[in-house]
Amino acid sequence: MTRIFRFFSVFSIFSIFGCLYLLLQNKNECYFVENSNVFPEPEDKILFKSVAKYEHNLAIIVPFRDRFDELLEFGPHITKFLRKQNISHHIFIVNQRDSFRFNRAALINVGFMFTESNFDYIAMHDVDLLPLNDDLKYSYPKNGPLHVSSPKLHPKYHYEKYIGGILLVSREHYRLVNGMSNQYWGWGLEDDEFYVRLKDAELTVHRHEGIQTGTDNTFAHNHDKRRRRRDMEKCFNQKEVTRKRDRKTGLNTTAYRIEKVYDLKIDGISITVLNVLLECDKSATPWCDCSNASK
Numbered sequence: 001m002t003r004i005f006r007f008f009s010v011f012s013i014f015s016i017f018g019c020l021y022l023l024l025q026n027k028n029e030c031y032f033v034e035n036s037n038v039f040p041e042p043e044d045k046i047l048f049k050s051v052a053k054y055e056h057n058l059a060i061i062v063p064f065r066d067r068f069d070e071l072l073e074f075g076p077h078i079t080k081f082l083r084k085q086n087i088s089h090h091i092f093i094v095n096q097r098d099s100f101r102f103n104r105a106a107l108i109n110v111g112f113m114f115t116e117s118n119f120d121y122i123a124m125h126d127v128d129l130l131p132l133n134d135d136l137k138y139s140y141p142k143n144g145p146l147h148v149s150s151p152k153l154h155p156k157y158h159y160e161k162y163i164g165g166i167l168l169v170s171r172e173h174y175r176l177v178n179g180m181s182n183q184y185w186g187w188g189l190e191d192d193e194f195y196v197r198l199k200d201a202e203l204t205v206h207r208h209e210g211i212q213t214g215t216d217n218t219f220a221h222n223h224d225k226r227r228r229r230r231d232m233e234k235c236f237n238q239k240e241v242t243r244k245r246d247r248k249t250g251l252n253t254t255a256y257r258i259e260k261v262y263d264l265k266i267d268g269i270s271i272t273v274l275n276v277l278l279e280c281d282k283s284a285t286p287w288c289d290c291s292n293a294s295k
């Protein structure tokens, strides 16, 4: 009995000293060991802690499927870019693993919910769009969403209401508009609907001013049209429904399961990959799968 007791005492003294050591080193949590890339190594959920010394922490949320080669470039590039700006950030790849059509907006909702308690703003970020101009600051968008890939600078999209590509939104504002619509399966239009959501909530979208580069040298756009054909198909009544403002779906109706969370290292940079299975209610949005549709 005493021997068991002694064993436990010794054990707990060790852990107490371990914790004290960490606390003396100015780490807030015993289980949390900071590393140079701002984020601790994954073990379980606790690890996604923001870094206390930074006022703001950015979750880079990348909706993703099948773009491994682009990710290899994106991870190191964006990390280097944001380190220069001293932005505390972590990259989350939200990888769609079900067999429905790609749903960029629902994946962003999933990424947001996963990171919400530890990050106070997000960047919805295309994996194939790399910022090149250091004047594009990814700072906390206090006064309303900040559209980084503005139509004046984007290599391809030039309409005034365009807010796709790279958009920074505070946690409060993303919640306020109930996130993005979940109805957009297949390519396009979800960002235009999000623009109307922001407008309805009386949020003003801001863009950087005084950027000296143009449409051909502000971003590197990695998109290869031949290899990556866009899924432009419209089936069932998709066209009609997705033209309209969606007042029903959003963060509170995103149906999904996180199958697994991975820690992926690219060139020493720690990136979190969420394997996500989206669910589709085929009576509400039959166009999540066009394979049986009579077009």
Ligand SMILES: *[C@@H]1O[C@H](CO)[C@@H](O)[C@H](O)[C@H]1NC(C)=O
Pocket: 053, 054, 055, 086
């Ligand atoms: C980066 O920001 C943090 C938090 O604001 C600050 O403590 C640190 O000194 C900054 N580092 C550099 C290199 O500017």
Ligand SMILES: *[C@@H]1O[C@H](CO)[C@@H](O)[C@H](O)[C@H]1NC(C)=O
Pocket: 177, 178, 247, 248, 249, 250, 252, 253
């Ligand atoms: C989700 O939120 C919207 C408003 O943002 C609301 O109209 C809708 O009823 C909510 N749905 C559910 C299932 O809670």
